[in-house]
Amino acid sequence: MLWIVLGVLSWSFFEYFVHRVGYHKRTNSRKLQWFLDAFHLHHHKNLKDYRVLNAGFLLMYPLTIIILVVIYLLTNSIVLTVGFGLGKTFYYLFYEYVHYQIHKKIHKKGYLNLFQKYHLYHHYKNWNVNFGNTITIWDKVFNTYDDRYKKLILTKNQIEDLILKK
Numbered sequence: 101m102l103w104i105v106l107g108v109l110s111w112s113f114f115e116y117f118v119h120r121v122g123y124h125k126r127t128n129s130r131k132l133q134w135f136l137d138a139f140h141l142h143h144h145k146n147l148k149d150y151r152v153l154n155a156g157f158l159l160m161y162p163l164t165i166i167i168l169v170v171i172y173l174l175t176n177s178i179v180l181t182v183g184f185g186l187g188k189t190f191y192y193l194f195y196e197y198v199h200y201q202i203h204k205k206i207h208k209k210g211y212l213n214l215f216q217k218y219h220l221y222h223h224y225k226n227w228n229v230n231f232g233n234t235i236t237i238w239d240k241v242f243n244t245y246d247d248r249y250k251k252l253i254l255t256k257n258q259i260e261d262l263i264l265k266k
């Protein structure tokens with residue numbers, strides 16, 4: 101059970117870390133930069149392109165497998181490794197669901213409303229804060245938390261960007 105929780109926490113950190121250090125990183129290598137920008141900055145600029153809304157399955161599966169192998173080598177226990185993997189996968193799917201909902205329509209209350217503002221503040225106001233998509237804790241820990249998202253008011257165009265086009 102503890103390991104399922106650890107798996108959940110690990111993804112929530114991973115989500116923060118990949119978004120902040122991976123997707124928003126500036127590098128001197130043009131090829132690497134192109135690769136990094138290819139989907140995340142594309143997502144930033146093209147909110148209506150729902151093909152790039154997920155975190156990148158091609159990136160996530162290999163990374164997850166590597167992490168699970170490391171955990172197995174460290175713990176030598178299939179039970180712990182599977183528990184961790186389940187927690188991580190569960191939270192990953194939850195993240196994808198939340199991010200999709202955030203960009204799909206306006207949420208008026210509750211958790212999705214909170215994180216809609218939180219994430220859209222990151223999109224529209226400041227790319228250097230509020231990297232978490234489902235949890236604020238890592239932004240607070242690493243000092244990238246900006247609570248002005250609470251007062252975010254969307255323009256008409258920005259609201260139109262949120263309506264899913266079929």
Ligand SMILES: [Zn+2]
Pocket residue numbers: 143199203219223
């Ligand atoms: Zn987004």
Ligand SMILES: [Zn+2]
Pocket residue numbers: 119123124140144222227
């Ligand atoms: Zn971003």
